[in-house]
Amino acid sequence: MSKDKILVIGSSGQIGTELVHNLRAVYGTDNVIASDIKRTAQAKEGPFEVIDVMNAHQLGEIVTRHDVNQVYLLAALLSATAEKMPKLGWELNMQGLFNVLDLAKEKIIDRIYWPSSIAVFGPNTPRENTPQFTIMEPSTVYGISKQAGERWCEYYFKKYNVDVRSLRYPGLIGWQSAPGGGTTDYAVHIFHEALKTGTYECFLSENTTLPMMYMPDAIKATIGIMQADADKVKIRSSYNLAGFSFSPKDIALEIKKHIPEFTISYTPDSRQQIADSWPQSINATEASKDWGWKPDFDLKQMTDDMFSNLKK
Secondary structure, eight states: OOSOOEEEETTTSHHHHHHHHHHHHHHOGGGEEEEESSOOGGGGTSOEEEOOTTOHHHHHHHHHHTTOOEEEEOOOOOHHHHHHSHHHHHHHHHHHHHHHHHHHHTTSOSEEEOOEEGGGOOTTSOOSSBOSSSOOOOOSHHHHHHHHHHHHHHHHHHHHOOEEEOEEEOEEEOSSSOOOSOTTTHHHHHHHHHHHTSEEEESSOTTOOEEEEEHHHHHHHHHHHHHSOGGGOOOSSOEEOOOEEEOHHHHHHHHHTTOTTOEEEEOOOHHHHHHHTSOSSBOOHHHHHHHOOOOOOOHHHHHHHHHHHHTO
């Protein structure tokens, strides 16, 4: 039985739903505590706590009671949602991070996982093969909070020796849960609508190419960086992470191989401006070199697997 006790904060979201299942397969159900702002169906599957990550006292009490030594902090307002509620987006995304970083600073927990995003990049960032170290200048509340969070993670590592690890996720696609209000969410909705109605109205233009990743690869990378030896994790702000890149037009063509009658239309909305400020492809050389990152899925393999699971 593993000695690690893990708390996943924001466990009912798109990443957390699958991460909890996978962590429990590795560490045992009783050693992984799921948590969210309200009780969800996860409470029936194993240990579960209702946590407001902005309540430092409550968080500390639960961590101590369960003897937690690793925290995965997933609670956040994503890009499109945070643009509608900018102050809440900033406060939630930053205060939650500080509360967890301070637990590690005080040696109450040993290791933190905190996700960043390609939203840290902005309109002046090189859009092709975006390097690890480059101009950022994010133009969204979500991106600003993630860039600030990266700097604070690195600061806590250098100043207090906090073992914090992070990945800059591209757009994530999975079949086990609903998307959470991000600009790349069309790539999840499109599969559901293809099966339900045979048509989809996309909120991005047809040639908007963005970096994406299938959820099993994102989960593999997340657990992989947390299991890596500390001396191999050389970047303590956040690592670039790459899967594959595609546009709405590209994924529509793959879907038509499964559903020939599928049709797509395009009605760009406010999310188009966000997408236009993000990279089209990501260079993840450092993640590969430092701790062995390598994706398993490309666009075709992902599409095949999505339909295989959703049809069930």
